[in-house]
Structure formats: C-alpha cells, structure tokens
Amino acid sequence: MPAKAKCDAVLMIGFGGPTRADEVRPFLDNVLRGRPIPRERYEEVAHHYDLLGGRSPYNDLTMRQAAALRAELDKTNVRVPIAVGMRNWKPYIVDAMRTLADAGARRVLGFIMAAHRSEASFERYQATVDDARAQLGARAPEVVYPQPWHDHPLFVTAVASRAREAFARLEFPERSRARLIFTAHSIPLAMAQAGPYVEQLTQSARIVAADLGIDTWQFAYQSRSGNPRDAWLEPDIKETIRSLDVKTAVVVPIGFLCDHVEVLYDLDIEAAQVARAAGIRMERAPTVGDHPLFIEMMASIVAAHAR
Structure with a gap:
C-alpha cells in the first residue's frame, strides 16, 4: 500500500487504561495475557x-487528543470520521473498527499513539x-499506517515547548546549570536491537536539545x-538521578505522549523521591498531550492521507 494511500477514516490506536x-x-x-509475572x-x-x-x-487524555484533532481538521474542512481504539481496554480496537465499518469506511489511517517504534510500541x-x-x-476496512514521525518538526518543537515549561519553573541561575534528561519506556535489549527504537529516540532527543540550545544532555x-x-x-x-554531578535536573519523558500512570507514578512519585533523597531538584516536563503543535502535526498527517 502506498505511504499516502487515500483514507476515508482515522483510527487512533492506544494502549488503554482502567477508568x-x-x-x-x-x-x-x-496487559499480561498469561505472562508469568510474580504476584508481588x-x-x-x-x-x-x-x-x-x-x-x-490515559483514556481521557487520548479522547482529548482526538477531540483536538477533530477541531484542527475542521479548520481546513477535512471531514473524516475519527475513532479511538485501545489494545488493552475499552473502547477496544475491534469495537472502534466496527464503528468505522458501520459508517462505511473502507480504508482507515491507523495512527498508533507512539512516536518511536519497537515490537512493543x-x-x-x-x-x-x-x-x-x-x-x-x-x-x-483496510488499515494503512503513516511513515515514522519521531523527527517531525512539529512533534519535536512541541516536546521542546513542554521542556521549556519545566525550565521556566527554575530560577534563572538554575536554568543554565540544570541537567536535561530525556526518558522513555525501557524494553528488553533483544527487542531494542531488532528495531529502530533507540535510534529514533536518540534522533528526537538530539533535535529537541538543539531547539533548546543545550549541548549536554542524557538519556x-x-x-x-x-x-x-x-x-x-x-x-x-x-x-x-543518583549519579548526577549537578543539583538540578529537568526530566523530559519524550517517549510518552500523555501523562498516564507510568509518567505520574514512575517519574512524579518514584523518581521524584530519589531526587529528593539525593538533594537534587527535579522538574518534570509535561508530555506533548494535546499541545497545539502536536495536534497540528497529527492533522497534517491525516490531511495528507484523506480523500
């Protein structure tokens, strides 16, 4: 299927979460689907x-992104149905696709809500x-997928904008001394070696750091x-965080598109506790969420595929 095969509907595909x-x-x-995970x-x-x-x-935030995408497409009179389907919870992907099929969709743009590609994502x-x-x-319906967009100018500029929100919470002298740290979900090393995940993350981070005018950063x-x-x-x-040689850090969860549990707990609670114990001030940047530039990027991709 050509990269820009014309579509008559959009399926936003997400992980899902309990409501x-x-x-x-x-x-x-x-999520576990029978995998042997210790009970503890x-x-x-x-x-x-x-x-x-x-x-x-997660579901609320993804629905908010979908609503923002509809509003952005309306500005340019791109009229296509948008459905949201989740892999692990309601509304499930099959139900969203059934809704689109009932509406007459024959070719759907499947927009997977992950910027960096691995088997898991x-x-x-x-x-x-x-x-x-x-x-x-x-x-x-047939389903086609957009080309990778981890280095799309609107995506990386939206991430940079979110990072600036975190830097703005620091007093001026601290800003120049703060260490910029990007994060993403860890995956098994064998999985990472089989795909472009690390390379794409590094590309995104490098572009964002350049946008911020920062030479020294970590992943x-x-x-x-x-x-x-x-x-x-x-x-x-x-x-x-424990090994930092500075006392201030700005953490940018570039591998996540909304502030769901793995961001709210793993960074805002767990990592923040470690930072406090180490005497480090940690500011966490918001994810792109429904940032206007990110939504504009999504709309531009949809418009390129729409009939």
Missing part, C-alpha cells in the same frame, strides 16, 4: 493505580488490528518490568 478501581486488575490481566510485582503495579485515585487518565498494535479485521471479516529509561534476569535498556532514570 475506575474495579477495572484495575482485569486491565492488568489483559502484580500487586505492586496495582498499588500504583491506588496511589493515583484507582484509575488511569508498534508491531503488537498492528497485530491487534489484524486480529480485529479478521473478526470483522469481509466488511473490515535514561524508566518503567522496566519483566524478568529481572533479562537485559533491558539502561540506564534507569533513578540511577541516573
């Missing part, structure tokens, strides 16, 4: 949701879409899970 306390464990069961780790992650009100803001979502199409049978990983004996991407953000 109330009684959904947390069924959601985690869905399972309960630890469930407790993260308890600390954040017994729910995840891209191929697994494509596989879920393929399963959904199989369930829908002959009436299932760290967060939210590691899985077997502790397996090799995952490092360094971990907590160890990075």
